[in-house]
Amino acid sequence: MKPLRAGVIGLGVGEQHILGYRAAGVEVVALCDMNPDKRAEASRKYPECRIVESAEALLDAADVDVVSVASYDHHHAAQVVRAISGGKHVFSEKPLCMNEDELGAIRDALKRNPGVRLSTNTILRMSERFRDVHGRVRAGELGRLYCVEADYNYGRLHKIQAGWRGEIVDYSVMLGGGIHMVDLLIWMVGSAVIEVSAVGNKVCSVGAAFQTPDMVMAWLRFDDGTIGKVGANFGCVYPHFHKIALYGTEGTFENGIGGGVLIRSRDPQDTPQSIQSAYPGAAKGDLIPGFIDAILGKGKAAVEEADVFRTMSACLAIDKSLRTGKPEVVATY
Ligand SMILES: NC(=O)c1ccc[n+]([C@@H]2O[C@H](COP(=O)([O-])OP(=O)(O)OC[C@H]3O[C@@H](n4cnc5c(N)ncnc54)[C@H](O)[C@@H]3O)[C@@H](O)[C@H]2O)c1
Missing domain, CATH: 3.40.50.720 (NAD(P)-binding Rossmann-like Domain)
Structure with missing residues (x-):
């Protein structure tokens, strides 16, 4: 070739x-x-x-x-x-x-x-800390995941009050940022989202031309029975951050502003294990070498076509639920 x-x-x-x-x-x-x-x-x-x-x-x-x-x-x-x-x-x-x-x-x-071949830049799959945790989940360190939560705390309000994001009439914060968290949760759980229900409001983005919410929260039901919650919080007073909590039958992982922790005990005297791997620990072009390998038949892309469609479809169902005010089934492609 x-x-x-x-x-x-x-x-x-x-x-x-x-x-x-x-x-x-x-x-x-x-x-x-x-x-x-x-x-x-x-x-x-x-x-x-x-x-x-x-x-x-x-x-x-x-x-x-x-x-x-x-x-x-x-x-x-x-x-x-x-x-x-x-x-x-x-x-x-x-x-x-x-x-x-x-x-x-x-x-x-x-x-x-x-x-x-097609891939998208849901770059958190290359984050060193999230790769570390993904490996632990796959190795069974958290037991069976049953509830997962993620918040995309944008912390860049100015980018939606002015500029192209603010000017797209139907701008979607779930597609614009929450998508990173939806993709991360699908990857962590290893199962597709099949049903969602969303609520939102527009309190923070005074001055933006778009009419859609700047804060969206959705409940998720995964195909394997896991449930979850995802937030796209574009107006928050918070530095740009990806907050997650993964609850498993044997342990819990949290990525919080103070760092990553793995909790394996219900005893308040036990100290959680600190997870020090780099966060975010990835550059925006880091998915590309793996994608090129996939094109050349030398490996698997970290974000394959099926991943792209699963994540997009879940985000679009969340936006639909915001419009209809009802739970929505996620379409399959
Ligand atoms: N994966 C990530 O973490 C991540 C981070 C930032 C932005 N993004 C995405 O990247 C895209 C660009 O965002 P950005 O932050 O770089 O915006 P930006 O405004 O900094 O840059 C976009 C550039 O694209 C040019 N452009 C836009 N539409 C074009 C067109 N049709 N033809 C030719 N040039 C065009 C603009 O002139 C501008 O220079 C958006 O879709 C955004 O959601 C992804």
């Missing part, structure tokens, strides 16, 4: 994808941003790359085999479908898309192009 060549659309977090491709030994041949200032900056910083004005031009380029979609959330779906339809592998920023119709269109594009 000839060496893969990559292109990146969107040079915010997309710049970190460049590092991921380089770490995988993949040449980044083209970069795109719709902002002319960003393009000028990119030509100075990356003289070896072709700087492209439109996403469509990059998506249609014959010398690009893998595309990173790191544009605004509501631009992802059209770019992902165009890339897949052109036979290009796609590493998309989260969320993959904004609604069920778009998710169906992406699934159909993949069915028509079965050789194409």
Whole structure:
């Protein structure tokens, strides 16, 4: 197989994808941003790359085999479908898309192009601390998980009061951030979410154009009987943080602001075991080398197509439940 060549659309977090491709030994041949200032900056910083004005031009380029979609959330779906339809592998920023119709269109594009690989940047699967805990869960150290909780404490209120996030009329905090926690819980439990029920409010985001809640909380029912709770808390007075609690029959793990702890006793005199592995301990491009290995048939991506669809589908069901005010069954793709 000839060496893969990559292109990146969107040079915010997309710049970190460049590092991921380089770490995988993949040449980044083209970069795109719709902002002319960003393009000028990119030509100075990356003289070896072709700087492209439109996403469509990059998506249609014959010398690009893998595309990173790191544009605004509501631009992802059209770019992902165009890339897949052109036979290009796609590493998309989260969320993959904004609604069920778009998710169906992406699934159909993949069915028509079965050789194409897709992954998304739910990066917490690369966090050293969460990998440590995942290993312990799989080894049975917590016994059988029966209840899991996670909060995405965004702590960056300014990013939704102004800027592109604030301007998307139907902006979803679950798709915009809570998705990281949904993906993490599905990975930890090792089972799909099958039913959800959500509530939300909009108290903190004064000044934002979007009409949807900035605080969403959802109950989750997993296929294996585990239950859970996930929060997307975009207005909190809190530093950016991923708070989790995993309750098992033999132990409990908590990731709190003071650190990670593993609790194996009901005795208040016993000291919990401190989990010191690095948190977050991952860079935004760290999933890319594994994804490239999967394309080359040399390994398994940390976030496979089935993972992408399971997580997206659960988040979309949460948003649906917010609209209907009723529990919603999670669609399967
Ligand atoms: N995985 C993560 O942890 C993580 C972290 C931050 C952002 N994100 C996601 O990455 C994406 C980008 O967010 P960001 O924080 O980098 O935003 P940003 O505003 O910092 O950068 C986005 C860049 O993309 C460009 N852009 C947007 N739409 C484009 C299009 N259609 N064609 C060409 N260029 C386009 C903009 O001009 C801008 O320079 C979003 O989907 C966001 O949700 C993911």
